Amino acid sequence: MMSKEERIFFxxxxxxxxxxxxxxxxxxxxxxxxxxxxxxxxILDVGCGPGxxxxxxxxRSGGEIHxxxxxxxxxxxxxxxxxxxxxxxxxxxxxxxxxxxxFEDDSFDLIWAEGSIYIMGVENGLTRWxxxxxxxxxxxxxxxxxxxxxxxxxxxxxxxxxxxxIGSREENERIINRAGFELLHSFVLPESDWWDxxxxxxxxKLPGLKRNYQGDPEAMGVLEAEExxxxxxxxxxxxxxxxxxxxxxxxxx
Numbered sequence: 451m452m453s454k455e456e457r458i459f460f461x462x463x464x465x466x467x468x469x470x471x472x473x474x475x476x477x478x479x480x481x482x483x484x485x486x487x488x489x490x491x492x493i494l495d496v497g498c499g500p501g502x503x504x505x506x507x508x509x510r511s512g513g514e515i516h517x518x519x520x521x522x523x524x525x526x527x528x529x530x531x532x533x534x535x536x537x538x539x540x541x542x543x544x545x546x547x548x549x550x551x552x553f554e555d556d557s558f559d560l561i562w563a564e565g566s567i568y569i570m571g572v573e574n575g576l577t578r579w580x581x582x583x584x585x586x587x588x589x590x591x592x593x594x595x596x597x598x599x600x601x602x603x604x605x606x607x608x609x610x611x612x613x614x615x616i617g618s619r620e621e622n623e624r625i626i627n628r629a630g631f632e633l634l635h636s637f638v639l640p641e642s643d644w645w646d647x648x649x650x651x652x653x654x655k656l657p658g659l660k661r662n663y664q665g666d667p668e669a670m671g672v673l674e675a676e677e678x679x680x681x682x683x684x685x686x687x688x689x690x691x692x693x694x695x696x697x698x699x700x701x702x703x
Contacts, residue, residue: 458663458672462655464523467647469499470565471692472592476639477506477564480590480694483635484560487588490514491559494582496548496575497566501528502647507562508541516553518546548575555581563591565692571615572622576629576697583699589631590696595619597638601689608682609690619693631697639692649680 452460463469491513495504498517501524508515519525528543546552548570561583567575572593579589594609596618601609609616617625619636626633656673663669 454668455672458659458669460521460523462652462659462673462676466500466651468502468565469524469648470592471639471644471648472503472564473639473643473647474502474506476592476637476643476694477503478510479637480592480635480696481507481510483696484588484590486586486698487511487559488513492516492557493560493562494518494551494553494558496551496561496563496579497569498528498543499524499566501531501543503562503564504528504541504543505531505535505537508535508537513540513559515541516558517541517543518548518551519543520545520547549578551579551582553582556584557582559584559587561587561589563589565592567591567593568613568615572617573625573629576626576631580630580699585699587699588634588697589699590694592639592692592694593622594690595622595693596690598689602686605682605686605689608678612679616690622693622695626695626697627700630700632700633695633697635694635696637694639694641687641691643692644683644687649683652676653680 491511493507493511493513493515495507495515495517498504498519501517504515504517517528522545525543525545532538532541532543561579576589594616596616623633656676659673
C-alpha cells in the first residue's frame with residue numbers, strides 16, 4: 451500500500467510526457483553513439499515510465515523492446531501508446547521490479563535506463579543487470595551528476611538529503627569500470643531537457659493541486675518540495691545536470 455506521500459507524488463507525476471529530464475533528441479543522440487549492435491537488437495528498457503524513450507527506441511532500432519516498470523499506470527499508458535502506434539509486435543510493456551527482472555542471462559543486446567538507475571544505485575544496477583547482456587553488450591543510462599566540484603552549500607545540502615549517492619561524472623566513470631563496463635560516450639543533457647517535457651508540465655499542475663490540498667500540511671509539503679527542486683535548478687544548473695552514459699561490456703573487443 452502506498453503512503454500518502456507516495457500517492458501525492460504520483461498524482462503530481464501522472465500524465466506527464468516524461469518522468470525525468472530527457473528528450474527525443476537526447477535519446478537519439480545516445481542511441482546513435484552505439485556501434486556494433488545487430489540489425490534488429492533486443493532491447494530492455496528499465497524503468498520505462500510513460501514510455502517516451504521506449505517509442506523513440508522502437509523507431510530508431512527496428513528491434514524488439516521489452517519495457518518494464520513497477521508502477522502499473524505507467525505500464526498501461528505505454529501499452530496504449532504502443533497499440534496506437536501499431537507496435538504491439540515489437541514492443542512488450544510489462545509490470546516488473548528492476549531489482550528482480552524476470553529475464554534469463556544473455557537475453558539482450560542493449561539495456562536502456564533513462565533516469566531510472568538511481569533507484570538501485572549506479573553500481574548496483576550495472577552489476578546486477580550485466581548478466582542480462584549478450585557479448586558484446588551495451589548499457590546506456592542517464593543519471594543526475596555533479597558538474598562542479600564546489601556546489602553552493604544550499605544545493606549540496608539539498609542533494610545530500612534527496613539523493614546522497616549523487617556523484618560526479620568522474621566518479622560515475624570509475625563505477626562503470628568497476629562494474630565491468632567501459633565508457634563509450636557521455637554528454638550532459640541540455641537545460642531544455644529538464645523543462646520542456648518535465649518541469650514545465652509539473653509547474654502547470656501545481657496550482658490546481660495546491661487548491662485541492664489547501665489545509666493539508668503533508669500534501670502541501672510534497673508539493674512545495676517539487677517547487678524547491680525546480681527553483682534550485684533554475685539557480686544552480688551550472689553545478690549539476692543529467693548526464694547520459696553509454697557503455698559496453700568490458701570484455702568486448
